[in-house]
Amino acid sequence: MARQEAARLGAGEADAGGARHDPWLRRQDRPRAEGEGRGGAGAQGRLPVALRRDRQAQRREPPRRGTNFVLAGRDTTSSALTWFFWLVSGQPDVEDRIAREIRAVRASSGSTDAAAFSFDELREMHYLHAAITEAMRLYPPVAMDSHCCQNDDVLPDGTFVGKGWQVTYSAYAMARLEELWGADCEEFRPERWLDEDGVFRPESPFKYPVFHGGPRMCLGKEMAYIQMKSIAACVFERFSFRFVGGEGRPGLVFSVTLRMEGGLPMRVKKRRDSVC
Ligand code: HEM
Numbered sequence: 192m193a194r195q196e197a198a199r200l201g202a203g204e205a206d207a208g209g210a211r212h213d214p215w216l217r218r219q220d221r222p223r224a225e226g227e228g229r230g231g232a233g234a235q236g237r238l239p240v241a242l243r244r245d246r247q248a249q250r251r252e253p254p255r256r257g258t259n260f261v262l263a264g265r266d267t268t269s270s271a272l273t274w275f276f277w278l279v280s281g282q283p284d285v286e287d288r289i290a291r292e293i294r295a296v297r298a299s300s301g302s303t304d305a306a307a308f309s310f311d312e313l314r315e316m317h318y319l320h321a322a323i324t325e326a327m328r329l330y331p332p333v334a335m336d337s338h339c340c341q342n343d344d345v346l347p348d349g350t351f352v353g354k355g356w357q358v359t360y361s362a363y364a365m366a367r368l369e370e371l372w373g374a375d376c377e378e379f380r381p382e383r384w385l386d387e388d389g390v391f392r393p394e395s396p397f398k399y400p401v402f403h404g405g406p407r408m409c410l411g412k413e414m415a416y417i418q419m420k421s422i423a424a425c426v427f428e429r430f431s432f433r434f435v436g437g438e439g440r441p442g443l444v445f446s447v448t449l450r451m452e453g454g455l456p457m458r459v460k461k462r463r464d465s466v467c
Pocket residue numbers: 218219235236237238239259260261263264265267268271331332333336337400401402403406407408409410411412414415
């Protein structure tokens with residue numbers, strides 16, 4: 192498929208877009224080269240189809256690469272935060288612990304409540320990081336991802352994958368496998384991401400493929416965490432939330448990103464301990 196795209200585009204067109212000189216665009220082309228050998232599989236992602244089309248456009252017009260980031264970054268982070276706020280609203284103890292951590296970080300850095308959080312302050316919020324990571328484990332914004340194999344290949348577990356086969360994995364289903372996450376795999380438990388000192392402990396992307404893994408892993412992961420943590424920290428510093436959309440889990444809408452049926456109706460209360 193990659194070759195067909197390249198043929199459609201024409202090598203001249205691709206180069207005219209500046210891919211040869213631009214390290215970022217070279218990275219976009221990397222799996223094509225890696226697909227020639229074992230392991231790279233020459234796989235093409237599914238998310239989003241528009242993003243792939245946009246890659247073609249980038250080769251013609253590099254400044255449009257910004258569009259990629261908007262397309263890939265907007266719906267994913269909003270999906271993640273929707274499920275995160277819903278999960279936290281059902282566990283007041285988690286919400287309180289997040290609020291306590293925010294206050295502690297403010298106190299130790301000496302910044303005022305009116306100010307946005309600095310990168311250093313956000314980095315100190317290990318529990319919040321764990322809670323967002325745990326929410327995305329259970330409700331991954333990209334719940335299923337498909338790649339098309341460009342050449343015959345063998346997966347690390349020995350499974351043969353033929354040229355042109357479609358390989359799909361479900362991060363949503365993987366989160367519910369006891370052999371991966373233990374008997375409490377269906378519980379929202381941010382603590383599973385913390386070591387005994389309360390420091391965030393990451394997992395292999397092949398166990399937690401929320402941002403995909405390997406050479407085509409999400410380029411915006413760090414930016415996504417900064418966005419999500421600063422929004423969550425600003426909001427939980429001042430407000431408390433209770434879901435008012437009824438009992439039970441809201442319906443799942445499987446589109447390119449995992450959406451919540453019926454939106455996220457919340458009752459918002461100012462926190463008693465909020466000083467602003
Ligand atoms: C919670 C938020 C996010 C999640 C869960 C997420 C997840 C993913 C996943 C699963 C892929 C691989 C898709 C494939 O199969 O090819 C991907 C790719 C990508 N993401 Fe994200 N993403 C998030 C946020 C962002 C943000 C904020 C940006 C940019 C500002 C971004 C930029 C990209 C780009 C450029 C790619 C393509 C990488 C490549 O093919 O080399 N993402 N993302």
